[in-house]
Amino acid sequence: MGFLDISNVTKSYGTVEVLHQVDINVEEGEFLVLVGPSGCGKSTLLNMIAGLEGITSGDISIKGRVMNGVHPSNRNIAMVFQSYALYPNMTVGQNMTFGLEMHGVEKSKRDVALKDVAKLLQLDQLLDRKPGQLSGGQRQRVAMGRALVRDPDVFLFDEPLSNLDAKLRVDMRTEIKKLHEKLKTTIVYVTHDQIEALTLSTRIAVMNGGYVQQLGTPKEIYDTPANLFVATFMGSPAMNVLPAKVSTIDGVPYAQIIDGEGQPVSLRFSQENMADWDGKDILLGIRPEALTDPEGADRKSTNIATFHNAIDVTEPAGSDTFVTTTLGDADVIARLRADTDVASGQMFEFAVNMDKAVVFDPVSEQRIAP
Amino acid sequence: MSIATQDTDVNTGKIARTFIYLVLLVFALFYLLPFFVMVVNSLKPLDEITGGNMMALPDKWTIQPWLSAWSSAQIGVEPTGLKPYFVNSILMVVPAVAISTFLGALNGYVLTKWRFKGDTILFGLLLFSCFIPFQIVLIPMATILGKIGLAGSIPGLVLVHVVYGVGFTTLYYRNYYAAFPTELVRAAMMDGAGFFRIFWRIMLPVSGPITVVSVIWQFTNVWNDFLFGASFGGQSQPMTVALNNLVQSSTGVKEYNVHFAGAILAALPTLLVYIVAGRYFVRGLMAGSVKG
Ligand SMILES: Nc1ncnc2c1ncn2[C@@H]1O[C@H](COP(=O)(O)OP(=O)(O)OP(=O)(O)O)[C@@H](O)[C@H]1O
Ligand SMILES: [Mg+2]
Numbered sequence: 001m002g003f004l005d006i007s008n009v010t011k012s013y014g015t016v017e018v019l020h021q022v023d024i025n026v027e028e029g030e031f032l033v034l035v036g037p038s039g040c041g042k043s044t045l046l047n048m049i050a051g052l053e054g055i056t057s058g059d060i061s062i063k064g065r066v067m068n069g070v071h072p073s074n075r076n077i078a079m080v081f082q083s084y085a086l087y088p089n090m091t092v093g094q095n096m097t098f099g100l101e102m103h104g105v106e107k108s109k110r111d112v113a114l115k116d117v118a119k120l121l122q123l124d125q126l127l128d129r130k131p132g133q134l135s136g137g138q139r140q141r142v143a144m145g146r147a148l149v150r151d152p153d154v155f156l157f158d159e160p161l162s163n164l165d166a167k168l169r170v171d172m173r174t175e176i177k178k179l180h181e182k183l184k185t186t187i188v189y190v191t192h193d194q195i196e197a198l199t200l201s202t203r204i205a206v207m208n209g210g211y212v213q214q215l216g217t218p219k220e221i222y223d224t225p226a227n228l229f230v231a232t233f234m235g236s237p238a239m240n241v242l243p244a245k246v247s248t249i250d251g252v253p254y255a256q257i258i259d260g261e262g263q264p265v266s267l268r269f270s271q272e273n274m275a276d277w278d279g280k281d282i283l284l285g286i287r288p289e290a291l292t293d294p295e296g297a298d299r300k301s302t303n304i305a306t307f308h309n310a311i312d313v314t315e316p317a318g319s320d321t322f323v324t325t326t327l328g329d330a331d332v333i334a335r336l337r338a339d340t341d342v343a344s345g346q347m348f349e350f351a352v353n354m355d356k357a358v359v360f361d362p363v364s365e366q367r368i369a370p
Numbered sequence: 371m372s373i374a375t376q377d378t379d380v381n382t383g384k385i386a387r388t389f390i391y392l393v394l395l396v397f398a399l400f401y402l403l404p405f406f407v408m409v410v411n412s413l414k415p416l417d418e419i420t421g422g423n424m425m426a427l428p429d430k431w432t433i434q435p436w437l438s439a440w441s442s443a444q445i446g447v448e449p450t451g452l453k454p455y456f457v458n459s460i461l462m463v464v465p466a467v468a469i470s471t472f473l474g475a476l477n478g479y480v481l482t483k484w485r486f487k488g489d490t491i492l493f494g495l496l497l498f499s500c501f502i503p504f505q506i507v508l509i510p511m512a513t514i515l516g517k518i519g520l521a522g523s524i525p526g527l528v529l530v531h532v533v534y535g536v537g538f539t540t541l542y543y544r545n546y547y548a549a550f551p552t553e554l555v556r557a558a559m560m561d562g563a564g565f566f567r568i569f570w571r572i573m574l575p576v577s578g579p580i581t582v583v584s585v586i587w588q589f590t591n592v593w594n595d596f597l598f599g600a601s602f603g604g605q606s607q608p609m610t611v612a613l614n615n616l617v618q619s620s621t622g623v624k625e626y627n628v629h630f631a632g633a634i635l636a637a638l639p640t641l642l643v644y645i646v647a648g649r650y651f652v653r654g655l656m657a658g659s660v661k662g
Contacts, residue, residue, distance in 0.1 A: 050556075051560075052556050052559065052560075072556075072559050072560045073559065073560060073561065073562035073563075078560065079556075079557070079560050081556070081557060083551060083553050085551065085553040085554045085556070087557075087558070087572055088554075089572075089576050098558070098561050098563075098571075099560070099561035099562055102561050102562035102567065103562050
């Protein structure tokens, strides 16, 4: 049993079930990120943990205490909202201590708590301002401060960074990560930004259509996605997925694909059990960073396959250069080092790190290897 | 060649501008004229009115008509002046406005932030009450007031005006609170604030503009009401009914100067409310329509 247990939880609005049998156990001190496309039910699940939405069936318990039907204010959780939801008529200081005041904490204790948190978040100078007089990043910090002063068991964040510009978002992401490392409070964090999910979390729950598609560490999610949805949703640029056929030569399995000119290319599988799929169609997943030039290929890899193919488009992106090429009738993105000398239309030698290849069943879309 | 201007005014020539101002001035004078006539004639002795020009300034200035209208003029059969009725009106209008505004705010809060089954139907019915003509409810209202023992009293009038006003005030507050972010209410809930605390501490402090609208609306309507006052006022009739009795009294000479003074007295409170709160009025009506 974990610290925060979500067991067999479903949610229906009328006859429509929007969350199906969600099962997640969160350990104390974990940073769980719920990620998924818009409308998949992330906010609904978070609001159910908060007690702002009822639970249709199943149980949610914190520290072994079942929370179904317990009022939000009695769950000892704090929430940071997407819009920050700062009280516009109160100063920063009043905003942050409102929760303590409502819980009957006396003024002197409130002031001590406020001082600590204000120092931690560098809000000391802003305590007498109204939210309207703050910048986006400052408001975000106040919203976190309001959650922090309560010293809750669990923090809930609903897309707290989505209203910030790109630069500030990266800064605040680091701030949140630092804060978690310092305080070690259990956090459940909703986002639809997969980079945020990968960088912040200790574990990720990838959701789609009301189902948890996969629950695992960022590395598990990234390297061994449970199915095609998780594979293509996590990672930027997205994983390349090409239709291929398995064939064996002397019992060794190969993926057969066709290159841009319609010529066959054979890529040896690193996973020997792929021989069981001899003659069958599969989907081959290759992340952009596993498709490079031979010099840029991973030196620790045991299985690098090379082939020549024409480059369609080049996109220099500062730290890397992305090139698009055609394989198996699909556009495929390769990630090259920034100073690689390439031009569109040119023939180029590509290297595939087959150790990192992921294979999916084209019918069920589940991962079959590794 | 045109020069780019900073402001967003429509560019007009000098002549056009002068013309616009002239027209506006004419309209302003036209609207102010009746008020001018009232003020001027309320400051004249009666013989100057009957024998002279209504538009002329007084030869002999006097505040006697005002004093008379206030404290000694014949209202119906009693020579009490308007003073007791003015007090009646105040005693009626203050609680009626306060209660109906407060109820409207509470209704708006519940209808937007504590949704329940059938809330839109309830709101529809409340709205419907705004369109019921006064005359239709006179007899049922009289019956009810009689049954609960409030007929002919100020509390009875307060009740009538609250019941009639609550539809409007609910409409105002509901629309205002609809634009109020629900996340704020949820945040307050998580902070441990209950139903009324959220109302007092979170909603009401930001309801200034719409409260001004509601107060002005209710104040003018309740103060200016004649029909309910005449029907249910009994011994505690409001100012409007008294003014009517003053002007319509059939005995003796018609003291027009006193009538003018009385009419201004009756209009003064609403005028005051507009002057004090008027600039917030437009702001409140516009609130929510433009983000800012
Ligand atoms: N009150 C409601 N009545 C009916 N359906 C609802 C209600 N609230 C949410 N839903 C549905 O539940 C599903 C999940 O909504 P939810 O807000 O949890 O999505 P989300 O994952 O947070 O999306 P986003 O990333 O856009 O915030 C959606 O399909 C939505 O239409
Ligand atoms: Mg959401």
